Amino acid sequence: MDDVIVHVKQGSLKGKIGTDYDGKKYYGFLGIPYAKPPIGNLRFKAPQPADNWVGIRDATKDGRPCISRNASKRIIGSEDCLFLNVYTPELPKEITIKKPVMVWIHGGKYTSGSNNSQLYGPEFLLTGDVVVVTINYRLGVLGFLAMDDPQLNVPGNAGFKDMVVALKWVQANISSFGGDPNNVTIFGASAGAKAVHLLLLSPMAKGLFHKAIAQSGAALNPSTLAKPSAKELAAVLKCPHTNEKDILQFLQQLPAKEIYLGQEKMGDSFAPNFVRLIGPVIEKVSPNEPAFLSEDPLKIILSGNYQHVPLIMGYNSREGLFFKTESNRFHDDTNANFEDYIPHNLKAKKGSAFSRSIAKKMEEFYFGGEYSPSKHQDKLCLLQTDSAFLHGMYSSIKNHISSSKTPIYVYKFSIDAKRNFYKVLNKINSPGAAHCDDLGYLFNVASLFEKCIPNSVEDKTIRRLAKLWTNFAKTGDPNLVENVTWKPATKNEMNYLDISETLTCGVNPEHERMRFWDEISEKVAPVSKL
Template identity: 30%
Template sequence: MSSSDENSTSGQPQSPGDYSFDQVECEISVSAAKAEAEAAHRRAHEAIAAAAEQAQGEKLTIKTASGWVHGRMEETEGKLVRSWRGIPFGADTSGQHRFRAPRPAEPWEGIRYCNEFGPVAPQPTYSWQDRIIGSEDCLHLDVVRPNTDEKLPVVVYFHGGSFIVGSSHMLMLRGFQLTEAMNVVYVSINFRLGALGYLDLRSLSDDCVANPAVMDQLLALQWVQENIAAFGGDPDSVTAMGESAGGAAVLTLMTSPAAEGLFHRAIAQSSPIGMIHSRTQSTWWARELVKRMALPRGSTVDALREAKGDDIVRAGQSMMWRNGELLHLNSSYAPTVDGDLIPDHPLEVFARGKQMDVPLLIGTNSDEASFSKFVFQREHIRQRAAIRFLASYDEENAPKVVDAYDGGTDRSDFAELLADALFWAPSVRVAQSHVLKNSTWMYRFTYASKALKALGLGAMHSMELSNVFGDMSASRASLLLRLGSSEDMESLTALMQKHWANFIHFGRPGDDWPEYITSASQAKFDMADNAPAHRATMTFDVPHHVDYDPRRKRRQAWNDYNMLEWGLGRPDILAEIEFLLEGFGP
């Protein structure tokens, strides 16, 4: 039998799944060649960066208040940027320093080579191994700037992650493309998370602070004021910017007297600012943590300082997912109203006009909670869940809000109700309050690729980051984003980066984005009768357009709803912890 006969199948044509040895060998060779080409491409870029680093050696060596740091060159889309990774701004927060105010980083001798990112804050990995990553020595930040000597405005970025995960150097947030496209100095920071950063334990003992993570953020902003000029940044032109929990951090800092003067513009993307903890919540969750740690009921913070940090993170995860409180919008972690650093609920501070007097760019995505379409299978269960979500804050007005979403029985209405409760309604409330103080611009991100639309996911939470940061490949949904028009994605990215850059440089987005104006602000500032239409909202889609007072009926349905105090609709919880509140005040 000839070799050709051996490679045939009795004269039958081969199916697409049948491969000869030669074909497999050929494909292996092609794959190997492709891998080698990619490796050569990578080595070429590294060589370019290394050569530039050698040439720019002196400009990469910077003197900070704690000591000298030396950075590296990064190549992005054919351009070079200067980068300093893992600069410490705070000292170790472990052991006896746990749950206390952060301390500035210890000074060092000689030059610190900042070529590697610092450790992330302790956090879960959501793997079957129940593994915890990170270190309590996590107070580091990263600086990136264009490869020029210009004095540039500064962006300080606060990462998201539901107050429990995330870092300054997540692939999307490294800022290499953003700093080049927007011509800014970009600073991304780490801060404590979860039970170690966003849990007020003062009900256990007063030997701790209510808001460790917020204090970390303030320390980082103070570091920027003291050191950023050495990196070519303008300390008098700092924009605080964040998404999700990071957006809540920005708005919270706007209401903290301690942050006054530390930044001059604010960008809050998809901020769950209504989730700020009340005294009731902080007491509830402090006791729950003690319970999950299997400690005696009368334990103090000292017992938690002696425990392993990883065990605290695991216990914190257990109490968040296993007691059903998320069904009452009672998240374990958030900043806490302490009467000092955070004097009152941020929404109340905005309503009274006591927040920072700085320009604000704020907005949300249209399908923030699209995942919830698949949580409950029956209509009556969805409706009951919708009421339960809202009643924990305001039992009286919850039904009125749910009615505006047709009872929340339809999957899309239910998902939209949840998204609006968490993100849109609080953001609208912030915007309509802030227009009485300073210029405000509002957006709604609605763009979704064909694949995301087909899956019913739409413009999900955090999808706008691919456009703002200009790095589609860094998104966890990058494959779904690629299944669409690359031209649409590129044009939308250019548009959003233009508006964000304009705001960062000049305190306003492009001229085709009108300010958010209400009848109250029109009256206060004595605007002419022919003032622009109210509640202008830039809708980012293809094509983009401006809507005026979008979704008006649903906006109005939230007017009387009290989103300031979790627990008012939970008499069972209030009764259970009433004795714990005695003598405990902010």
């Protein structure tokens, strides 16, 4: 068999052949560098375009992930991690019409994860006749360290700037794989969904994509924005300097593993009452380079000064099950302090009368005034779902509706079956769809699941999601699936699609719970109403 060769701007690539969910042939090109290795003086800095290479580069194996811990808690990866994978049903010599492109941005709290083909296998989505791209980006402080001195060119958000450069690579090269650079959809889950939303809001990404799908995450989640943490990192690494220029030089000379171990000592948390130390920051405007994010996301949304592209945004029914395994748990089942559940952006100082009053209202609303660990595990999960995840997404959608010129489709994912990714991975037996449970139906996670039985719930869900998502990527309209009409949300009605064992449509999901959070939020800052 002849080698599978594709030519891109940097040089030639040798790929491999696979088969999709329907047994049809596809081509995969893995471990493609889209930027220079961000090492040495480029550590913490904005990415630079990749160098050319001579000869044919082997693109049959995944590139290195960013340094992080894997599911077994072992440190893996490298600073040299800016690679992407491309999967296509056909190559240009075989087709004349270019295919829609879907670019996947993985999650992992900005501290873990990668585009690994064993985790994000494209076989399901390729049945929709699209080109799939999955990308790596820098994680942890290597991707999100921020400093105040604009002359140092470390304003933060380097990991997001990696994504921008990857999208530029797609624009320049995807036609070589049969993809249409004028029809690109970005999609992601969890931290990847927040990244999708922030790319929508960022002037740096303007014109690089045309549709967006945000799964279980949004810019207005309490865990999205972080605070600059260079001094915290310097302190745990026993840096002898206080001047940022000297701190930067010190950090750039340390081995990457030492940087990572120092990051772990900083005590970052995903709890809603905690301002994260790792993640996106609002950059100080620099004369030397453009900012990825220079204003508060809510201000950008309300202004309408963002990319107006069709958007899908949705959530899983029991997002809060995430905290059953989260190492930095923000609750004790037997002794819950409900002040810990108050999102920090409500500015309710813990212990204050305002904070205690909110906590009391939460206990009354969710538990009838007296929390009981033996009775209220599911209601506790709903509280976690709402405070850490859902209300931030809900507020994002409502505020977008007030300014958006393009449709916004809302969904609820309720499937509770054998491919619920997060629950299977973490051996969770509680009912409902946990955070990231939808991933097992979008991607072929080869190491975790066996092949589906035809016409099973799992098989039907795989085919439904692939059809909905790829229809949207093609036209900006996810419909034409099983005679269900999924309407966009409006100012008066938040229409949504419930993706369960059947597809059903409804209006204003979790209305009473969201009204409760709206009333609390309005004590601090007014929000749009439905």
